[in-house]
Amino acid sequence: MTREESDMIDHRRLGRELDLFVSDPLAGAGLPIWLPAGAAARHAVEEYVRDLERRAGYQHVYSPPLGKRELFALSGHLGYFADDMFPPLRLSADDEFVLRPALCPHHALVYRARGRSYRELPLRIAELGGMYRAERSGVLGGLSRVRAISLNDAHNFCALDQVGEEVREILRLIREAHAALGVRPAGFRLSLRGPGEKYVGDDAQWARAEELLRAALDGVDFTEAPGEAAFYGPKIDIQIVDAAGRESTLSTVQLDFDKPERFDLSYTDASGARRRPVMVHRSLVGSMERLFAYLIEVHQGAFPPWYAPVQLVLLPVDAGQAGAAAELARRAVAAGLRAEVDAGGSLGARIRDAAHRRVPYVGVVGAREAADGSVSLRLRDGRGLAPMPVADALGLVGAVVAARSTGLLPAAA
Numbered sequence: 001m002t003r004e005e006s007d008m009i010d011h012r013r014l015g016r017e018l019d020l021f022v023s024d025p026l027a028g029a030g031l032p033i034w035l036p037a038g039a040a041a042r043h044a045v046e047e048y049v050r051d052l053e054r055r056a057g058y059q060h061v062y063s064p065p066l067g068k069r070e071l072f073a074l075s076g077h078l079g080y081f082a083d084d085m086f087p088p089l090r091l092s093a094d095d096e097f098v099l100r101p102a103l104c105p106h107h108a109l110v111y112r113a114r115g116r117s118y119r120e121l122p123l124r125i126a127e128l129g130g131m132y133r134a135e136r137s138g139v140l141g142g143l144s145r146v147r148a149i150s151l152n153d154a155h156n157f158c159a160l161d162q163v164g165e166e167v168r169e170i171l172r173l174i175r176e177a178h179a180a181l182g183v184r185p186a187g188f189r190l191s192l193r194g195p196g197e198k199y200v201g202d203d204a205q206w207a208r209a210e211e212l213l214r215a216a217l218d219g220v221d222f223t224e225a226p227g228e229a230a231f232y233g234p235k236i237d238i239q240i241v242d243a244a245g246r247e248s249t250l251s252t253v254q255l256d257f258d259k260p261e262r263f264d265l266s267y268t269d270a271s272g273a274r275r276r277p278v279m280v281h282r283s284l285v286g287s288m289e290r291l292f293a294y295l296i297e298v299h300q301g302a303f304p305p306w307y308a309p310v311q312l313v314l315l316p317v318d319a320g321q322a323g324a325a326a327e328l329a330r331r332a333v334a335a336g337l338r339a340e341v342d343a344g345g346s347l348g349a350r351i352r353d354a355a356h357r358r359v360p361y362v363g364v365v366g367a368r369e370a371a372d373g374s375v376s377l378r379l380r381d382g383r384g385l386a387p388m389p390v391a392d393a394l395g396l397v398g399a400v401v402a403a404r405s406t407g408l409l410p411a412a413a
């Protein structure tokens with residue numbers, strides 16, 4: 001790929017052109033603002049992920065993006081991760097708060113909020129939550145490296161003998177989410193401990209966790225990366241590559257024996273004995289920021305219809321059809337679609353504008369269509385469909401959206 005080509009599909013440039021997000025120096029480097037179009041796409045993806053998790057037995061919570069210093073001392077983050085964190089916020093000498101660098105400490109408190117029985121395990125606590133990293137300003141750009149992160153996160157608390165099946169099921173969910181979003185992973189990576197002091201836990205715990213992850217990767221092609229483990233355990237990372245060829249981690253599954261110890265988490269087993277659960281940290285699609293940096297580039301802004309910011313633009317040929325186009329847009333919105341009318345300027349200019357915005361469906365309403373209640377659909381890829389009744393057109397777009405297809409026509413058409 002040449003420099004110009006990689007520039008063409010750079011997500012920062014497309015993000016500007018498509019009004020998806022803005023990085024304003026006054027807001028701060030690495031603190032992008034999602035504009036309405038970007039927020040609409042992100043909202044659709046968040047709803048999808050939440051629904052996928054709910055169907056897979058996850059329970060969602062909300063927890064605050066900052067907490068008392070002591071919480072992060074207990075979790076080990078202040079000891080092992082302080083370089084990546086913002087300095088504590090001090091209200092008074094004995095009252096300091098930390099912008100959290102991870103959601104795990106709060107989710108450990110969710111687990112600990114009451115006694116737990118083996119019958120509740122695996123207990124899957126999920127949240128799309130805010131967290132912060134004190135990235136140096138030199139490495140920040142667009143959505144791919146940010147300081148405020150919205151992570152698709154969950155912590156699955158299980159008995160040791162449930163871990164293998166739990167990790168395999170997480171890998172299945174990751175593949176399902178990738179297929180719906182159009183993510184094409186560059187590879188799977190088993191991230192292991194490297195030399196040095198930056199790891200907690202004893203050798204036996206690390207060996208057992210590594211063995212469990214290797215077993216879950218049976219039949220999967222993967223590479224090994226010593227030194228890339230989390231400070232508390234080994235992990236499976238699913239890698240993506242951006243337009244400039246840089247590799248980063250999108251999805252991840254991590255085993256942790258350490259935090260259950262630190263937070264003294266337990267459950268009562270079938271015989272009434274107190275047992276320690278294992279904590280599995282996992283993200284199906286990573287942070288919304290990194291995910292969208294990738295999706296913008298891989299689709300060159302032309303998102304699959306189900307998360308396109310605007311799915312259908314209606315173009316009255318002239319002022320006489322403005323009422324019919326507005327009525328059609330109203331019906332589309334009532335049917336759950338994101339639709340709008342563009343009535344200004346020449347028809348050709350409006351068609352080009354919709355193409356520039358990568359809108360998947362353009363509905364042209366001329367005098368004949370307005371008179372007989374039909375619409376002519378033009379697809380983003382240049383195909384045009386014969387005029388069809390409005391209900392059929394809405395049915396067609398609705399079917400593609402509902403199926404979360406990456407194509408523009410229903411599978412049967």
Ligand SMILES: [Zn+2]
Nearest residue numbers: 102103104281
């Ligand atoms: Zn975690």
